[in-house]
Amino acid sequence: MRPQGKTEHEGYELALLPGETKNCKLRTNSSKSSHSPKDRHKITDDKDPVLQGSRAEKDWKNKSSKCSPDVKSNKIHAKVKQTDISHTSLTALKEEDVEEQIFDPISGCTQACLPAENDLEVRKEKSSAEKKRDKEGTVNITKDKTQGQKKKRSSHSTEHNESKKNKKAKREEDEDKEKRKAKGEAKKAEDEAGKWKWWEEGKHADGQKWKSLEHKGPLFPPEYELLPSNVPFLYDGKPVQLSVAAEEVATFYAKMLDHEYTTKETFQNNFFTDWREVMTEDERKLIKKLSKCDFSKIHKYFVEKSEEKKNMTKEEKQVLKEEANKLTEEYGYCLLDGHKEKIGNFRLEPPGLFRGRGEHPKMGKLKKRVQPEDVIINCSQDVKVPEPPAGHRWKRIQHDNTVTWLASWVENIHGHIKYIMLNPSSKLKGEKDWQKYETARKLKLRVDAIRREYRMAWTAREMKQRQRGVALYFIDKLALRAGNEKDDDTADTVGCCSLRVEHITLHQHQDGQDYVVEFDFLGKDSIRYYNKVPVEKQVFKNLKLFMENKDPEDDLFDRISTVYLNKKLNEAMPGLTAKVFRTFNASTTLQEQLDKLTVDDMTVEEKLLAYNRANRAVAILCNHQRAAPKTFEKSMLALQEKIKKKKEEVEKAKKELKQAKKDHREQPSEKSKKLVEKKEKALKRLSEQLKKLKLQETDREENKVIALGTSKLNYLDPRISVAWCKKNNVPVEKIYNKTHRAKFAWAIDMADENFQF
DNA sequence: GGTAAGACTTGGCGCTATTAAG
């Protein structure tokens, strides 16, 4: 969890001070009540300075048509040609540039990314074969003909390759090494054979996500195990035997005693209220105050239990592992259109206490155990329906192939639906991911025109248009999230459209820059966004206007919503929504930075640092922060110590070299010459080691509060990375681990070194 | 048009397995 923590974390540079609540206060009723700023401003439309053509308005009309140079933002945007500004509206744009690339309704992507003509034929054949198979009857998990044949074929060719390689290897390598290598490669080939290149096939007809779907249903968490009788719960100092239900909930709290949030009032109140609800009448009568409850014995019991588990022998651990593997094998996969696919989260969420992030009003509430009677199963009609646990039945069984989930249930905290879905390595997820990047690439072709358009909107007559223009500018330039309206019973966080007046401060001049906007708000997951950005004069003026006559807790963009924004974006380019800008800007930044930072003669390590830096630029843009690792200071100190030592060694080597040179000059001989060479080599080696360590230090320091994972996994077109690897002879394993490689298998397979985002 | 429900993506954290260091 992020301790309320996160904002108070000492290693967290952007942290708010405990008393500093200006921008993260809980939403008050007034700001969400019927006197919402939106209504208020609708009434005052007649006073709208924009509509009245105020003095300010005239000022702006006279502004020079040249935009101020885009002052150092953390990314470089393509320069927008101001001279091109015409009265193009978003709708006009749509008609104007008739798709540069043709959108393929079947694959959901543009022609440019589709397989070549003859591949299309293959795709058709395959899909008709599939149809045939589906007609033939039920797909059986254990006997899938097609897959069986596929496996056979590839393993045969693998054998062939292997024997060839072995012959060569035998000559060159000693036996032990050779054996190990062969084993490794055989395994690799085996993995390869199991992979299905779905990206070489066609897609289903519109809206259909699958034709057949078979699975075993979700895996339920283990039943509650009673506490041993010698582990008491104490109320007012006296042991009390709780009912099973009450005891279970008590253990949830007891397990968390170490966490700081159990000291929070909201958490305690929510817990206590929900706990009392599961108590028996008698228990409720007795247990009236949380402060009188003593869970320490229970807590101790669980600590000891986990200690015990840690101290198990290797064999015992092995047995446990195998049992877990068996469950994964049984429940972790499904059969989708005849292909075995990994499920993402086949385990139902166990009961416990809800811990939202940030200042969540519902923290501490009881998250109830999910019963089979709560679960809806989704599978195909012609297939064996998963068995509910003995003595139970499912809530419902449905056969809806327009959705991708296998099971769903309603979670009791917010009443939201939760799903069991496939792993990112699956076709269903992969295809969607691919499509996402294709949409972003399409935006690349349109972005100049779209930028021209939203700049035009800055001087529009209508307030709504101006707000749209500025909001879009933030989304594009700063990679802000769209910012949907949120329920009141969640933490108070915002995105672009939900920004409030209190979240920004305007500075006409600051630190030698003009028109600086200071952002300070809590975004998704209550991560603080703090940034000072110079903006264009027109944007600054508009912001001033938007803030006029508003209270701090009023919406900055009171005339627009994410729905409106996305509607407009969709008109400008099919498939375009606010979040596409994040993908587009992230991927564009990566490609630019990689080009800029990578030099041919770099070592692999240097190239990797360059890659990390490019990745980091993106993470900073997207504000992907993390708490500094707990051991950061310590490990940094250790590294610095190492560097110091290495420096000393380098100094010593330098001196020795000097001495050797001097000796050589004074008494030249073959031996002294050799010595000089030797010392030179030693110095070079040490210097390189020092450089490497310093690189490591920089990398780590720069990464202290930046999380690279999210952008790597969700925002960077993997084909950029794959192309970079191929071009620079960096093994793809260096940047993508096994999970990444499984998710991005499509990209690794299809991108060559020439891929351009 | 506005809202709620539904479906799917994005996100940081912390546990666990693996690797490196001692």
Next chain:
DNA sequence: CTTAATAGCGCCAAGTCTTACC
């Protein structure tokens, strides 16, 4: 070999966006 650091991975919360409904 043990211990410490790091990477990998699962978890599940919290977003975005679409669809359904009034």
